[in-house]
Amino acid sequence: MLGVRIAAVPAPLANGLGLADAKGAFVTEVVPNSPGQSAGIRALDIVVALDGQDIEKMWQLPQRVGAMTPGTEVSVAMRRPAESFTELSDRLRERADKGDADAAFSLGWLIENGAGTAKNDEEAARWYRKAADQAQAEAAYRLGTLYAAGRGVSKDAAEAVNWYRRGADKNSVNAITSFALMYEIGAGVPKDELEASRLYRKAADQGDPNAMYQLGKMYLDGRGVPNDDAEAIIWMRKAADDGNSNALTALGVMYEQGRGVFNDDHEAVRLYREAADLNNPWAMYSLARMHDNGRGVSKDETEAFRWYRKAADLGDSDSMYQLGRAYNDGLGTEKNASAAADWIFKALQAHNSFTVKEMTTNADAWDKEFRRELQKRMQQAGGYDGKIDGSFGAGTKKAIEALANPDQ
Numbered sequence: 001m002l003g004v005r006i007a008a009v010p011a012p013l014a015n016g017l018g019l020a021d022a023k024g025a026f027v028t029e030v031v032p033n034s035p036g037q038s039a040g041i042r043a044l045d046i047v048v049a050l051d052g053q054d055i056e057k058m059w060q061l062p063q064r065v066g067a068m069t070p071g072t073e074v075s076v077a078m079r080r081p082a083e084s085f086t087e088l089s090d091r092l093r094e095r096a097d098k099g100d101a102d103a104a105f106s107l108g109w110l111i112e113n114g115a116g117t118a119k120n121d122e123e124a125a126r127w128y129r130k131a132a133d134q135a136q137a138e139a140a141y142r143l144g145t146l147y148a149a150g151r152g153v154s155k156d157a158a159e160a161v162n163w164y165r166r167g168a169d170k171n172s173v174n175a176i177t178s179f180a181l182m183y184e185i186g187a188g189v190p191k192d193e194l195e196a197s198r199l200y201r202k203a204a205d206q207g208d209p210n211a212m213y214q215l216g217k218m219y220l221d222g223r224g225v226p227n228d229d230a231e232a233i234i235w236m237r238k239a240a241d242d243g244n245s246n247a248l249t250a251l252g253v254m255y256e257q258g259r260g261v262f263n264d265d266h267e268a269v270r271l272y273r274e275a276a277d278l279n280n281p282w283a284m285y286s287l288a289r290m291h292d293n294g295r296g297v298s299k300d301e302t303e304a305f306r307w308y309r310k311a312a313d314l315g316d317s318d319s320m321y322q323l324g325r326a327y328n329d330g331l332g333t334e335k336n337a338s339a340a341a342d343w344i345f346k347a348l349q350a351h352n353s354f355t356v357k358e359m360t361t362n363a364d365a366w367d368k369e370f371r372r373e374l375q376k377r378m379q380q381a382g383g384y385d386g387k388i389d390g391s392f393g394a395g396t397k398k399a400i401e402a403l404a405n406p407d408q
Helices: 011-016 060-066 085-096 101-112 121-132 137-149 157-169 173-185 193-205 209-221 229-241 245-257 265-276 281-293 301-313 317-329 337-349 353-361 368-380 394-404
Strands: 004-008 025-030 046-050 076-079
Touching: 011 101, 011 137, 046 060, 085 101, 085 121, 101 121, 101 137, 121 137, 121 157, 137 157, 137 173, 157 173, 173 193, 173 209, 193 209, 209 229, 209 245, 229 245, 245 265, 245 281, 265 281, 281 301, 281 317, 301 317, 317 337, 317 353, 337 353, 337 368, 337 394, 353 394, 368 394
Parallel strands: none
Antiparallel strands: 004 025, 025 046, 046 076
């Protein structure tokens, strides 16, 4: 690891910063006491080469670092557009106040990503709106994502669609892909999978890897387009070649299942590893599962545990359940009822349906001490007022379901 958090460089950010191109990996944060910090890398730097090899696209940096042996010494080439956020923001504000839409977008993007400054979605939304009102397409897209998530603005799917549409009308492929997603799930617009597939194809034909992945999924499921595994493979490969970690993982699943391709567990593992190096929790979970079952790799419960932990730390609820199981049964780690309860509690909070089913129908297969510990956590959370006895009766099951589905 270098110990840096990075993002792709949007074209208007490159324009706003006065860069000749949008290549490289933009450093939004440097992890304290990391190799990157020791080497002098700072937030706002742009990594453009690693050991003399150009970093054309952001995803190439974690992929190459992940393939290296720990402790390897490397050279890193960087651009440094400013010595501090204050210096850079003063420069951008002056230009934005004179009507430079790319400068306004850049301020919004830097503030949203916390690049050299504190994150502030409300302030980011203000700058995005200033740029979007001048027909800056990527600013309209980013403003749409804030409305879709309710970050810095009130959550409003219809308003998100409005901004996605405005960005799409100016041919932002990110906006087109997000607009398609809203049609796919029926948020802010009536659900229309045919229109979703049309928009995904439009963005995919313009080279957007996210749209390629989404279009591949629609061919896999036969939604908005005919079911066609061969066509799905084509789009998944295109997206994977452009570093889309979800597409890499989906291809791994297809090789594992022998769907659209010959079954090849070794190729599935290779793809999962490549996506895991890009910090994809789905790939990490899949890689752990292969180690758990000894498919494509040797059976190794310790290695499985390690990957489940990495995925769980990134919010994967299936991995949270698997960690609970590992601590309860002593699989790849020492038995620990308290740690098992911690992870099962987190999986329930994350609304993991399998965990709910297991705890309400098969809890007797788990250690009694674990069951007591889980009851304690539910009691501390205020959702359970029964005995701490490890007996999962009607009251405990009701508390479990309430924890996993608080709105019901």
